[in-house]
Amino acid sequence: MDIATATMLLVGAIFALLVTGLPLAFVTGLVALGYTFGWFGPMALPLVTSRVYGFITEYSLVAVPMFVLMASLLDRSGIAKDLFNAMRLMAGRLPGGVAIQTIVVAFFLAAMSGIIGGEIVLLGILALPQMLRLGYDKHIAIGVVCAGGSLGTMMPPSIVLIIYGLIANQSIADLFTAAITPAIVLMASYILYVLIRCLRNPALGPVMPEEERRASFQSKGELIKAVGVPAMIAGLVLGSIYGGVASVTEAAAMGSFGVLVAVMLRGEFSITLMQRALSQTMNTCGMIIWIGIGAAALVGVYNLMGGNRFVSSMILGLDIPPLAIIMVMMAILLLLGLFLDWIGIAMLTLPIFVPIIIQLGYDPVWFGVLFAVNMQVSFLSPPFGPAAFYLKGVAPEGISLKDIFVSLLPFIAIQLCVLALLLLWPQLSLWLV
16 A cells, blocks of 8 residues: 555544544544554554653653643632732723723733633633623623633643644744744734724623722722732743743743642632642643544654655645645644644644744744644634533523634634734744744
């Protein structure tokens, strides 16, 4: 069998097994074993185990459970709730102010943890009912919760960028630095969209009553504490990385410790809280690791078959400009994002795409930012956009999946515009690196 036929059969086998409902980790693992024995024979099993061992012994992977634990503790403490209430005072009398406040709070939460699902659930509980009660258009309210909650794919310390750095063998600190400006541009684009729509039609985002806006905090001290604690945690993590004090892994541990101390000082710590946070951390990291193991085995076997050389020669053989090749890659990632989890997409595509990027003379750090934006689109895109299902689990009655996906379409368009801007203007992300 030639490599072209084997590639088509491999892709077909993956999608056929996914249709049966098997988890992606098992699908990629089974296909990897099948191709190992079928292509190399029964004595080739060490080829798979060596790839798996190389993946799970990456030191930087230790940062992932630390950041997940940070997010789990934030979800279960009142830190995020107090931050959201404090931001009411900054929303002012502006139409759409609560929606803008929600986006800013989502940005802060992303800067503290880099986890997406927990942010969407938290904002769905805190912000969505409040916006609906105030008479906000439900599509704007739903859209800002999901789109704002998905900022964690880009804003450091993003788990997506950490995994990209591991696979592409790039500096995670450089990736974090490059992602800051695009993340701010994306947040500002969301705010601008909400502001324009609500200024043109104030009925879409009514102003919060003055007495309610000032009812949350009785003193300036409470307000400063509500905003200061999250700012200190974000500063502890990002400041230690950019200041050269700690590596990403060490900064993740410092951040987790900082959140834990803050929870204790607030009097919210309990054995039950810690047990639930650790349980969520284990479940989330278990999913990431298992998908990574399966995909690492599959990519390793496929590369040994010569698949990476086949795909590389096929893409580079296209009679189109280099930028058009990047656009083809983006289209492939967008298509895969409709059906697969971002971890699987990263493990399956990046070992092939990144060497091509380098061969074309582009900066792999820039491509990492493009990948992060692309994965943010995948979090919102139907039919399997995870953000929609996270929100559906906590949304008030009467909010259907159709309502959620319709609400996300303008924000997907904004993400694609930012992606195009980064494609045409790489320095937007690289000027700080």
